[in-house]
Amino acid sequence: MTRLLLDDGMRDAQxxxxxxxxxxxxxKPAFEAIERDDGMVLLSGGPQMYFDSFRRWPxxxxxxxxxxxxxxxxxxxxxxxxxxxxxxxxxxxxxxxNSPLALEVCxxxxxxxxxxxxxxxxxxxxxxxxxxxxxxxxLALLADVGRxxxxxxxxxxxxxxxxxxxxxxRDPHQTDDPIHVAYHESNRQRGxxxxxxxxxxxxxxxxxxxxxxxxxxxxxLRNLLEGTNWTLRRTIDSDGPEYVxxxxxKF
Numbered sequence: 712m713t714r715l716l717l718d719d720g721m722r723d724a725q726x727x728x729x730x731x732x733x734x735x736x737x738x739k740p741a742f743e744a745i746e747r748d749d750g751m752v753l754l755s756g757g758p759q760m761y762f763d764s765f766r767r768w769p770x771x772x773x774x775x776x777x778x779x780x781x782x783x784x785x786x787x788x789x790x791x792x793x794x795x796x797x798x799x800x801x802x803x804x805x806x807x808x809n810s811p812l813a814l815e816v817c818x819x820x821x822x823x824x825x826x827x828x829x830x831x832x833x834x835x836x837x838x839x840x841x842x843x844x845x846x847x848x849x850l851a852l853l854a855d856v857g858r859x860x861x862x863x864x865x866x867x868x869x870x871x872x873x874x875x876x877x878x879x880x881r882d883p884h885q886t887d888d889p890i891h892v893a894y895h896e897s898n899r900q901r902g903x904x905x906x907x908x909x910x911x912x913x914x915x916x917x918x919x920x921x922x923x924x925x926x927x928x929x930x931x932l933r934n935l936l937e938g939t940n941w942t943l944r945r946t947i948d949s950d951g952p953e954y955v956x957x958x959x960x961k962f
Contacts, residue, residue, distance in 0.1 A: 721809050727917035729812025732758050732790050736816055741914070748909040748921065749894055761790040761847075768792075771947045772846065775877050775955040776800075781841025784869070786830045787849040791817035797844075798823065805837060831862060835869055843876045850878030850956060854923040855907055856935060863939045867960070876941065876958040883926040885952035904931065932956055 728743070735741040735758035743755040765773060776796060781803075785794045788806035790813065797804050798821070806817050806825045814825040826837070830852055843866055845852060853859030866876060883895060883906030895905035906926030912919040927935065933943050940961055947955040 721811065721920070723811075724917060725919050726810050726812050727912040727914040727919040728789070729810035729816075730917050731912075731914040732761055732816050733812045735759070735762070736790075736819065744913040746911050746913055747894075749890075749897075751890060751894075752913075758790075761792060763792060765792075765796050769949060769953065771949045771953065771955045772879065774947045775846070775879070775957070778875060778877055778957050779842045779844065780875070781871075782838070783842045783844060784833070784837070784840045786843060786845045786852065787847065788817055788822070788825070789813055789847060791820050791822040793844055793846050794822045795820055805840075807833070831858075831865070833865060833869055837869060840870050841874055843870065843874070843878075845876065845878035848879055848881065848924075850876075850880040851924040851926055853925050853927070853935065855925055856904065858923075859925065859935055860939060863936070863941055867940045870960070872960055872962075874960050876956075878956045878958065880932075880954065880956065881926050881952040882928045882954065883952070884928055906931070929954070929956075 731741045731743050741758045743757060745753045745755055779797060779802065783797055783802050783804040785804055785806045788794055788808050791806055794804040794806050794817065804822070804824065806814065806822050807828050807830065808814050809827065809829055811827055814827055817825050853862060886892065898905050898907050904925055904927065908924050908926070909921050910924055911921045929943070929946055936942055936958065941958050942961050943956055944959045945957045947957070
């Protein structure tokens with residue numbers, strides 16, 4: 712689970728993710744609780760995964776790095792593990808996140824360029840990119856159909872004509888958990904995508920702001936890309952519902 716980027720600035724009391732990974736960096740016990748708007752609370756795998764070296768990443772994530780080229784925008788960079796790997800491979804990487812403490816962790820680890828901002832605020836003032844990475848589930852920043860298409864248009868404007876979006880997500884339909892199935896059905900009845908969720912991160916006394924997060928199947932992603940300048944070229948699958956989408960500009 713990765714924290715997402717919100718439109719407004721973040722207060723310290725809301726920076727639950729940032730405090731979590733900063734505590735972990737400082738060798739303090741840390742955890743991450745994810746609260747959904749139906750009252751469900753889940754514990755994630757914990758902060759260790761945000762610091763794992765390349766060899767410990769999931770297979771589909773490691774394979775995805777082969778498709779990165781040129782200048783990179785790392786969306787929702789967290790502790791900076793993807794950026795550090797790509798820097799070592801010679802890429803110029805800009806990390807963006809709305810968590811001030813997460814970006815501080817990135818810099819402590821050696822990430823060279825960071826910017827505290829929302830992905831919905833990116834513009835050509837940042838320059839032009841060859842690859843956008845949205846790892847750790849951050850392809851779900853598409854949020855909903857309307858905002859998703861607008862975000863894809865924004866990313867089109869800050870990338871060159873041969874650019875790629877490399878995004879990690881999961882197919883929400885690959886579950887038989889009755890609580891999740893009921894949540895999906897409730898979404899459909901309200902005219903939403905089944906995989907739309909509203910969640911927030913909690914850690915100790917810190918409570919993040921609610922944000923929308925949209926999980927999509929491969930076919931749903933293809934439908935979402937219709938009418939944009941992007942197309943799904945291929946996916947890198949895992950043994951479970953997680954997969955990486957390689958999205959490219961249309962020629």
